[in-house]
Amino acid sequence: MDALKRLVEHPVTERAILALVVINAVTLGLETSPSVMAAYGGPLRVLDQAILAVFVAEIAARLAVRRLAFFRDPWSVFDFLIVAIALLPATGPLQVLRALRVLRVFRLITLAPSLKRVVGALIGALPGMGSIVLLLSLVIYVFAVMATHLYGPSMPDKFGSLGISIYTLFQLVTLDGWSGEIVRPAMEMHPYAWIFFITFILVTSFTVFNLFIGVVVNAMQAEHEAEQIEKTGRPPVSLDDLMQELKRLRGEVAALKGAAAERSA
Template identity: 85%
Template sequence: MSVLARIVGHPLTERVILVLVVVNAITLGLETSPSIMARYGGPLHLLDQAILAVFVVEIVARLAVRRLSFFRDPWSVFDFAIVAISLLPATGPLQVLRALRVLRVFRLITLAPSLKRVVGALVGALPGMGSIVVLLMLVLYVFAVMATHLYGADMPEKFGTLGISLFTLFQLVTLDGWSGEIVKPAMETHPYAWIFFITFILVSSFTVFNLFIGVVVNAMQAEHDLEIAERTGRPPVSMDDLMQELKQLRAEVAELKGRGGA
């Protein structure tokens, strides 16, 4: 078992699996071309099955080495689920699952430390992003109600109902055709409509989306600090900790000055 553990944990094994994941991603892309499949379908299918067999052997080996601790690691469970999906039959009613084989590409996340850090940061940012999504929904709802009352009669195809207004404003959030398709037609009957729409764009696209970026950046920084702390063996220092230490230093300096004056 110790030999198997050394093989599973060897950096060369990880590199080989990483190369196979990349090759498998390329083959899955090539299989979408009818002309390529007509000429090389057989070899590509054999290569795909061979790579899948290697993935299965690797997962079984990791299970044998780590046993129950394998399922305590979320990334290992992620690997296991992707390989298990790839083993499902892709014929008959389950033929739609054939497209799910492309999920094997996501094994790159578990093999590349930089990608794991990025995904970890995104997961850590989900609570903050959820709050921002709620804020965006509130902004959309308020402006959709106003737009329906203001422009629904003259532009029923864009603001006739609350649902249509929500969809139109979401299009404005993405800035897709905001000027030629929405704002300028509205200004034909409402010359000052640009004030309403520009205000909405500034609040939603620029302000709220920048909040998204800020949350993700903070999560990435926290993940980076955690990685440094794991390498150095020192706990990560937050801004609150620094401010607390600064206050303590100021108090100590003030106390020393008071003693000196006494």
């Protein structure tokens, strides 16, 4: 069992599995090409099954080494589910499950530490992002009610009902054709409509979306600090901490200079 544990946790094994994941991603992409499948379909299917067999053997080895602790690690459970989905029969009514084989590419997340940090930060940012989504929804709803009253009679295709107005304003949030398709046609009938739409774009696309960025950046910083604490047992030193330490050292140096001057006098 110790030998199996060393094999499973050896860096060479991890790099080999990572290489197989990349190769498997390439083969799954090639299988979408009819011309490639006509010429090399047989070898690609054999290679795909061989890589899947290696993945199954690796998961089985990790299960044997870690036992119940395997299922207490969310990333291990993630690996297990992806490989289990790939083992489901993909014939008859379950033919659609063949498309789910591409989920094996997501194993790159569990094998690359940098990707794990990014995903962990995104998961940690979900509560804050949920609050921002709620705020954005409220803003869109309020502006949609106003737009329906203001522009609904003259532009029923864009603001004829509350639902249509919400969809149109969501298009404005994405800045997809906001000027030529929405704002300029509205200005032909309502010359000052630009005030309404520019205000909406500034509030949503520029302000609220920057809140998204701030939440994600904070989550990334928290993930980095947690990783540093796990590795070193102490949090990383911030710029504020360095400045405080520098001020303390300056104070001590000034006190020493003062004491030296008193002695010399």
